Amino acid sequence: MNPETFAARRAAFRKLHESGFFVIPNPWDAGTARYLCSLGFKALATTSSGLAFSQGLPDADWAVTRDVALDHIRAIVEAVDLPVNADFESGFADAPDDVAANVRLCTATGVAGLSIEDATGDPRKPLYDLPLAVERIRAAREAVGHSGVLLTARAECFLVNCPDPLTEAIRRLTAYAEAGADVLYAPGAATRAEVEAIVAAVRPKPVNVLLASSHGLTLRELAAIGVRRVSVGSALARAAWGGFIRAATMMAREDSMQGLDDAVPFAELNNFFRKDLAERAIREGD
Numbered sequence: 145m146n147p148e149t150f151a152a153r154r155a156a157f158r159k160l161h162e163s164g165f166f167v168i169p170n171p172w173d174a175g176t177a178r179y180l181c182s183l184g185f186k187a188l189a190t191t192s193s194g195l196a197f198s199q200g201l202p203d204a205d206w207a208v209t210r211d212v213a214l215d216h217i218r219a220i221v222e223a224v225d226l227p228v229n230a231d232f233e234s235g236f237a238d239a240p241d242d243v244a245a246n247v248r249l250c251t252a253t254g255v256a257g258l259s260i261e262d263a264t265g266d267p268r269k270p271l272y273d274l275p276l277a278v279e280r281i282r283a284a285r286e287a288v289g290h291s292g293v294l295l296t297a298r299a300e301c302f303l304v305n306c307p308d309p310l311t312e313a314i315r316r317l318t319a320y321a322e323a324g325a326d327v328l329y330a331p332g333a334a335t336r337a338e339v340e341a342i343v344a345a346v347r348p349k350p351v352n353v354l355l356a357s358s359h360g361l362t363l364r365e366l367a368a369i370g371v372r373r374v375s376v377g378s379a380l381a382r383a384a385w386g387g388f389i390r391a392a393t394m395m396a397r398e399d400s401m402q403g404l405d406d407a408v409p410f411a412e413l414n415n416f417f418r419k420d421l422a423e424r425a426i427r428e429g430d
Contacts, residue, residue, distance in 0.1 A: 150254045154292035157187055157227035157256035161294065161327060161350045165367035167374045168352075170231070172198055172381045174223035178420050181224045187256070189229040190220050193378030197385065203378070205265040210236035210246060218253040225427070227256030229296065234261050240276075240283035247287035257294035259329065260284050262316060263304060270304035274316060278323045285324030296352060297325035302332025310338050314345045321346050328352070331377065334360050336369065343370045355379075 160166055168187045171177035172194030180188055193203040195216050201207040208216075217230045232250050235243035243260065250258050262277040264270055272280065281297045288295050297320035301309040313330040321328060329352040333339055339361065343351050350372035355363070356379040366374055391403030 150256075151292060153227040153254070154256045154294070157229070158292065158294055158326075160186055160227075161372055165363075165372060165374075167363065167376075168229060170194060170376050170378070170380060171220060172378075174219055175417070176380070177220050177223045177228075179416065181226055182416070182420065185226065187227040187229065188220065188224060189257075189375050190217055190231045191378050191381060192231045192233050194381030197378070197381060206233065206236055210249075214249055214253060217250065217255060221254040228254075229257035229259065229294070230255045232258045232260060234263055234265070234272075235280065235284065238264075238272075240279045243280050244283040244287035247284045251288060251291050251293050255293060257296060257327070258284075258288075259296035259298050259327075261298035261300050263300040271300060271306075274319060277316065278319050281320045281323040281325055294326045295324065296327040296329050297321075297323075298329045298331060300331065302330060302334075309333075310341060314342060317342065317346050321349050325349070327373070329354075336361060336365070339366065339369055339371060 166186050168189045169180050169185055170189045170191035171180050172191055177188055192208065192213070195213065196203040196208050199208060199212070213232070213236070217228070217232075221228045230250055230253070232247070236246050237243045247258065247260070260281060262272050262280070264272055271277070281295070285295055297317065299313040299316040299320070301313040301316065306312045309330075309332070313333065317328040317330060327350050328342070328346045330342055331354040333342055333353065339351075339353055347370070351370070352373040352375055353366055353371045354377050355361070355366070355374050356377055361369075363374060387403075387406070391407075394400040394403040
């Protein structure tokens with residue numbers, strides 16, 4: 145993939161964040177990425193959880209190594225013709241200089257965007273102290289440089305049970321915006337009041353919201369509030385796991401194959417990937 149392709153995708157991704165509203169779903173491998181591409185989505189995002197579960201690992205404490213994550217991100221980027229945002233966890237490092245070095249490696253995969261979170265992975269101290277967290281975002285911003293890659297800063301306050309997650313998330317997100325983050329994201333913010341407060345606090349910078357089910361706010365409501373982007377995190381991967389677990393459990397415990405009755409027909413999937421392969425061969429031959 146040449147630098148012009150990277151630049152075009154990054155420009156398209158940046159334009160998506162200038163106005164309007166879009167959903168950015170999270171595939172966990174090349175196949176799911178290609179299928180999502182066929183549905184007309186305008187961009188995709190990786191999921192650290194989806195990757196970890198597929199490797200038989202938890203989504204915690206950098207159980208998936210940096211290099212495995214980079215290989216995975218590169219595979220998703222190369223699988224599709226869409227901009228891809230990388231879930232780059234906490235940058236696979238603590239120190240700002242090390243985060244910057246890893247961000248440069250992630251940028252080199254061809255991503256159009258990447259996110260850095262402020263969770264430490266240590267239950268005794270789940271978030272980086274704010275001054276260090278800000279320096280980490282500032283280092284990531286400098287590492288991205290003039291590549292055109294969009295930097296998303298994540299405040300994990302709602303996911304680590306902060307005493308007042310909204311207040312702390314806003315405090316952190318506004319600081320990250322000042323440090324150079326292009327997009328702000330507080331996964332776990334779910335009520336209208338929480339989302340409205342975050343959007344108002346960082347305006348005019350775009351906000352990403354995590355939506356993992358049909359409960360709570362709808363896409364239409366989030367768009368009306370002023371949210372720019374909605375991602376689904378590990379939800380698609382977990383939906384697939386849900387079907388797998390139900391079918392496998394029925395076989396193991398009930399001697400029943402009923403759990404397989406709703407499986408997508410072999411021919412449907414095989415024909416989709418056959419057609420996709422042929423179309424990609426034509427595009428690459430142009």
